[in-house]
Amino acid sequence: MEIKITEDRSGKKPHPEDSQLGFGKYTTDHMFLMNYDQPQGWHDARIEPYGDLRLDPAAMVLHYNQEVFEGLKAYHLPDGGIGLFRPEKNIERMNASARRMVMPEIDTPMFLQAVKELVLLEREWIPRSEGTSLYIRPTMIATEAALGVHPAASYLFYIIVGPVGAYYPEGFNPTRIFVSDDFVRAAKGGVGEAKTSGNYGPTLFAQKQAAAKGYTQVLWLDAKERRYVEEVGTSNIFFYLDDELVTPPLEGTILPGVTRDSVLQLSRHWGITAVERPVDIEEVIDSCRSGRLKEMFATGTAAVISPVGEIGYKGSDYKIADGGVGEISRKFYDEITGIQYGHRDDPFGWRMRLA
Numbered sequence: 001m002e003i004k005i006t007e008d009r010s011g012k013k014p015h016p017e018d019s020q021l022g023f024g025k026y027t028t029d030h031m032f033l034m035n036y037d038q039p040q041g042w043h044d045a046r047i048e049p050y051g052d053l054r055l056d057p058a059a060m061v062l063h064y065n066q067e068v069f070e071g072l073k074a075y076h077l078p079d080g081g082i083g084l085f086r087p088e089k090n091i092e093r094m095n096a097s098a099r100r101m102v103m104p105e106i107d108t109p110m111f112l113q114a115v116k117e118l119v120l121l122e123r124e125w126i127p128r129s130e131g132t133s134l135y136i137r138p139t140m141i142a143t144e145a146a147l148g149v150h151p152a153a154s155y156l157f158y159i160i161v162g163p164v165g166a167y168y169p170e171g172f173n174p175t176r177i178f179v180s181d182d183f184v185r186a187a188k189g190g191v192g193e194a195k196t197s198g199n200y201g202p203t204l205f206a207q208k209q210a211a212a213k214g215y216t217q218v219l220w221l222d223a224k225e226r227r228y229v230e231e232v233g234t235s236n237i238f239f240y241l242d243d244e245l246v247t248p249p250l251e252g253t254i255l256p257g258v259t260r261d262s263v264l265q266l267s268r269h270w271g272i273t274a275v276e277r278p279v280d281i282e283e284v285i286d287s288c289r290s291g292r293l294k295e296m297f298a299t300g301t302a303a304v305i306s307p308v309g310e311i312g313y314k315g316s317d318y319k320i321a322d323g324g325v326g327e328i329s330r331k332f333y334d335e336i337t338g339i340q341y342g343h344r345d346d347p348f349g350w351r352m353r354l355a
């Protein structure tokens with residue numbers, strides 16, 4: 001694939017200090033774009049100066065939410081190279097999300113080339129301090145201008161990138177999680193397992209309520225019985241219970257996280273029993289009280305591993321063990337970030353070198 005590059009080196013955007021980064025606040029000078037229609041398929045791959053999109057007000061993404069996206073990161077490696085972490089998993093998942101939303105898929109080599117060329121062009125934007133990286137946000141939207149619910153005939157795929165620091169202001173510190181039994185995120189048969197924007201807007205109300213009570217995130221229960229744990233915010237959830245690692249199974253309502261999969265593979269590699277099974281919220285509360293629950297942590301690209309220190313459920317708060325960062329959470333965090341940043345061996349071949 002030929003990518004046409006139009007550079008903007010006017011330096012209009014100042015680079016933020018690493019300490020100011022936060023998450024998702026900054027974008028770089030350029031973006032990747034390509035269009036889809038029939039009979040052309042994907043065409044007109046280009047990198048342009050970062051800027052506004054022009055969309056017809058009837059563009060179907062704005063009315064019917066035909067949109068899918070991904071999130072991954074690029075890291076500086078100790079030898080001056082640049083690495084990605086398991087990008088083929090994100091590509092696979094974006095294509096799975098696209099199939100669910102009746103959108104066109106993108107070949108892995110084409111997708112990777114787009115990520116690679118954009119990241120290399122923007123390499124000066126990749127921050128260097130510990131825990132920072134360049135966040136990559138591939139996005140696909142339906143652009144056909146037509147009112148009426150049907151799959152669009154034309155699409156835009158674009159990639160924007162931006163330097164990021166810690167996802168939570170807490171950093172690698174325990175969060176307080178609010179268990180929502182009023183609101184739900186996804187029901188069986190819905191689109192919970194697709195990374196599509198329609199899954200996120202509806203969570204804001206519960207998120208705001210939780211924040212007002214001093215919690216960092218919402219823990220979602222299953223839509224039918226409001227009993228089985230699903231995920232935390234935009235992360236998967238793990239429990240270290242009776243010396244076993246437990247996480248809810250992927251049955252259509254949970255996003256299949258790349259970090260989740262990495263934790264499962266690592267634990268098996270280390271000889272820690274890892275089980276995918278339904279987890280009843282009452283079991284979480286009981287095991288918290290009895291001390292069987294030793295650790296609880298969320299997993300996702302943004303925060304990697306986010307230890308949970310306390311959960312609020314039906315008006316009471318329950319501390320997880322001593323409320324601090326557990327040994328297992330720390331071990332996964334150190335290992336996964338060690339592989340990502342090139343400080344540790346990579347027995348599974350998860351690191352992909354771009355340069």
Ligand SMILES: *Cc1c(COP(=O)(O)O)cnc(C)c1O
Pocket residue numbers: 071195231233234235236255256257258259260299300301302
């Ligand atoms: C992206 C996301 C995750 C985490 O997936 P990773 O691949 O580990 O980043 C978990 N849950 C939801 C709802 C998500 O959107």
